[in-house]
Amino acid sequence: MNRPPFSSVARFHRQRGRLGLGPLLALLVLAGGMVLAWWLLSQPPRVERRPAPASAPPLVDAVTVTPRAAAPALHGFGRVVAEREARLASRVAGRLEAFASGVLPGRMVEAGVPLARLDDDDLALVLREAEATLAQAEAALSMERGEQQRAQSEYQSFGRDLPAERRALVLREPQFRSAQAEVERSRAARDRARLDLERATLTAPWRGMVQARLLGEGSEVGSGTELLHLVDVSRFWVQASLPGEALAWLETATADTSGTVVMLSSRSWPAGSVRRGELLSVLPALEENGLQAQLLVAVEDPLALAEENRGSPALRLGDVVRLDFQARERNNLIALPAAALRPGDEVWLLDEDERLRRRSVVVLHRDDHRVLVAEGLTEGERVITSPLGLPGEGMPLRTASPSDSRGIVDTDQAPTGASR
Structure with missing residues (x-):
């Protein structure tokens, strides 16, 4: 049996040992990373504390x-009213024949000019009758005067004094006084009839403007029937209200001194237009709603009819205007x-x-x-x-900067510094 050579066996054992050491090192690195991560997460955050900066004082x-x-700047609002107006009425009965030429609402009339005329035929007859009665009474007085002279002559020829009462009867003194009284009564009746005839023509008591004609021509009128509404245009009043404490800064007009100057303006006037008035008086009663003091301001030539006021806006009755009072300084x-x-x-x-x-x-x-x-x-x-x-x-x-402004009198003066 053939065995591998020794060199091959040794190479095999070296490769086997290298393969076992690599995974072990990887596991050690992973475990160390996990331990480090756990340690970092378990540590509380460290915040460096610094003292808070001091806040700046408010500006x-x-x-x-x-x-x-x-x-003070005192102002208010008021309504324009007439200082003097009249509803002219007939003082005699009759038929209204006609109004005088030019007697129309809104037209000016002068003092003393005829305004309307009533039928005066009956009044003329009454005057003629009164004049005849007066003539008759004067004739009777003349006759009685002659009788008294005759009685005086007879009494003197009698040659004897009588008591005072009997002497007055003999001299016809009661009859003479009765005749004199009749003459006076007839003269008064004549004057009354003449006055009634004059009153059949209605005249203007003063210079003014016709506000309205209250009856038409041809109307039957009695004594006291109103015919015309006339308004004096020489001066109007403006009735205004102010708080009671404002009166200490104002002066009313007297016979010797002028009142506080008042400047009037209205939204209906051209921009910048004003009229001048004068504080006339303070009314004794308070305003019902606000319990404020009521004042009267007089405005001369309110309709701007005079030459010096031509071009100025006109005040109209019932208009509401603004009033700026030029108060007395202290x-x-x-x-x-x-x-x-x-x-x-x-x-x-x-x-x-x-x-x-x-x-x-x-x-x-x-x-x-x-x-x-x-x-x-x-x-x-x-x-x-x-x-x-x-x-x-x-x-x-x-x-913002050193205060160098002067004492404020005009409220639109800019103060020192700026709010932020």
Whole structure:
């Protein structure tokens, strides 16, 4: 039996040993990777903790306090009413014959001109009858005067004095007084008839505009029947309402002084058109709805008929206009934007260390745009106008630039800094 050579056997054993070592190394590498992965996963994450950066103080707007003369911007709305109007009525009965030429609604009429005429034939007859009665009474008085003179002569020829009562009867003094009274009665009747005849023609009591003709021509009218509606156009009133505290800033007109100037405007007028008025008086009753004070503003030449007012817009009765009152200024007031006033009449100040300070103030006037402060602030202090979420006494703040604005009187002045 032939055996393989020794070299072949040795080569076989070497290949067999190499094949067994490879898988073992692979298993060892896999096991080591799994152990390493388990160790990495089991370790907690490490976060490097750093101190939080300090937050910047809030950025605010501020204005610098500067006392000066100031007045509130007072405005309201009012309705135009007539200062004087009349419903002209007939004072006698009769038939309305005609209105005078040009007596139409919207037309001007002068004082004393005829406006309407009633049928006056019956009134003329009454006047003639009254004149005849007066003539008869005057004739009777003349006759009685002659009788009294005759009785006086007879009494003197009698040569004897009588008691006063009997002497008055002898001298016909009662008859003479009766005749005189009859003359006076007849003269009064004549004057009344003449006046009624004159009243048959209706005349304008003053210069005005015809608002309406209340009856047609040919109508039968009685005493007191209204014929025309006349409005005085020399001056209109505007009745407006303001809060009661606003009256302290206004002055009403007197016999020697003028009232507060009022500028009137309306949306129906051309842009920029205004009319000038004067505060006339304050009514004693409050407005029913808002319990506000009621004011009367007088406007001269409301229809712009005068030469100096030609081209100005005309006020019409019943129109609603805006009124801007030129209130009287007061010295040493501080005007601030409305946003600067906090609840409870308090303001926030920015001190020299750029920290917030609270301060109570005395407010004279406040509206939607600004407030007027009388006490509580001194010149040069800075008032914060920006809102803050959680304001606290002494909290640090900052402004965009040093506050160099002057005290705000006009609310459209820009404050220092900008809100962000």
